[in-house]
Amino acid sequence: MDIGALTLLKIKKLYIENINNLERIEINFNDGFNIICGQNGVGKTTVLNCVLASFNRKKLGLLNVNAKESHGFWETKFYRNDALDSRVHYIHKEDEINHSRSIKGDKLINSNYIISFSVNNRNMSTQYYGVNPLKHWLYKNYYLSDLNYSKENNFSLVKDCFSMIDRTVSFYKMEEYIDERKSIRNSYSLHNDRYVELYVATTNGIIKIDQMSSGYQSVLLILLSLVKKIESLDRFGVSVHNFEGILLIDEIDLYLHPEWQKKLMQIIRWLIPNAQIITTTHSPHIIQAAKPREIISLGIDGKDQVFIRDLPDSSEYGYQGWTIEEILTDVMGLQETRSDEYKIAIREFDRAMDDENANAAAYSYRKLESMLNPNNSSLKLLRLQMASLGGFNNDKIK
Incomplete structure (x- = not known):
């Protein structure tokens, strides 16, 4: 009997209030991949831990009440075998939250069909007491x-x-x-x-x-460990391809070269096509491999409150045609992709151009030229600006 085909479990919505740094946020999930991105400390892992704590109290120690409040809670809405249900859990600051007795509210979601997965840079030669x-x-x-x-x-x-x-x-x-x-x-x-x-x-x-290469071994280890975890859900073995539960992966890109990141995404889609996958990432390459409406981008506003960023439409192809820089700025919310040294140099160049100081402009140009990719189109624009001052005719540095 194929146990995996009998159980469907999907998270529909998660509302979090005053947990860790999340004051108030509501996240809707789709049935397939859900890729949560954002800067460090924005609360990506907190989202995963709230989902997991709805099933397993042992993970509650990873959650704390927001420093400004005395209590916090989260509500998980989920489908099980097409029936919509919900659970509310909350914690108080004065409680020893690492003890299971401190969780209050509704009972836990009773299901084994949720897997929390940690990605580590290990290889197949790793031994424990002499045996892998x-x-x-x-x-x-x-x-x-x-x-x-x-x-x-x-x-x-x-x-x-x-x-x-x-x-x-x-x-x-x-x-x-x-x-x-x-x-x-x-x-x-x-x-x-x-x-x-x-x-x-x-x-x-x-x-x-x-x-084999460490990258190959890392991807293989993740996939085989995933098969092992799914099979262990039932003593008769669960058909991995028909698994319809939830997979939580924190930092799916951890330690993996961009080439392996994309490949891992593709293979997981093929391996467990019926699963709901909620993962976090810092990698624009993971987002580049995402499909439409799979990205949940968290940002921090001027009041230090976390919110879900409105993303530009990505069409039927997701962000496959976007450059890494476009993804970093327009999807992941990175304010600047260049180094501080570059920003100083470009400001010095602009100031020299405003002052019509050809020597200073030429000096800054040479500095920028050594920083930028030789094929970068910005160099052509900088040269055009230099031409307005007579090019390098008056450049004593040349």
Whole structure:
């Protein structure tokens, strides 16, 4: 029986008042990807923690009452099997909020179909007491166990992930070896003296997964760990492709090169197409890979209050055609993409032009020329401005 197909869970809306630095904010979520962006300290992780605390009180210690108030609360509206429901939880400043007894209000949402996922820059060679837990799980789950329908499908997805990350790479085999040097005596070992190796086929031949690039290994580890978490929701195994729950990922771009960030997004869409994904990011490359209406951009106004920024229309293609600089300024709210040194230099150039001081303008131009990309169109504009003062004819520095 495919348990994953029987349970649908989606967050519809989250209202937060006086929690951490969020004084009052209401966020509507769509059924697919929800990418929360904004500067550090704006409250992105607080949003995830409020969602999670609606299901699990152990995460309540990450939430505090706003410094200006005596209590705070959040309301979570959600769909479960197409029925709309809601929960309200609140905390008081005087309470020991790291204890579960301090949460008040409605009962927790009773569902296991929510996964909180942490992205770390680890690779497949990481060992715990001499054994890699993920390799051990893969071998035990798919090689030492009888595969039911769900697990057969999941194992097929696992193998596909290798080529989805890099089309020149494919899953080859897993083998169990006896460690003749020493006996591993701990709870992670397979048979006290054995370990597992995972091999992939590449254009350079058959190699161990540990020999792949750190970026490849990081993406693979995230995907396989996600499969493991979803499967663990039921002892019979949940079909990953049909998972209709909620996935929370804080900083999905963490430690990943932009090339791998986009690839991870694409593969997660393919791997769990029916899941609701709520994630935070600092990366414009993640936003560039987003689809329309998937971005929730948080900003801070002149009164230091967090609000949801109105974003320019992104058409049916999202922000795929936007430059990184356009995304940083118009979507993520970055006020300035240039360095302070550049801003000083351009102000000096403008001042020299206003004063019609050709020597000072030429000096500032040379400084800007060394800072900017040689192909930057701004250099052409600066040269045109210099031409109005006679170019470099009077430049004694040249």
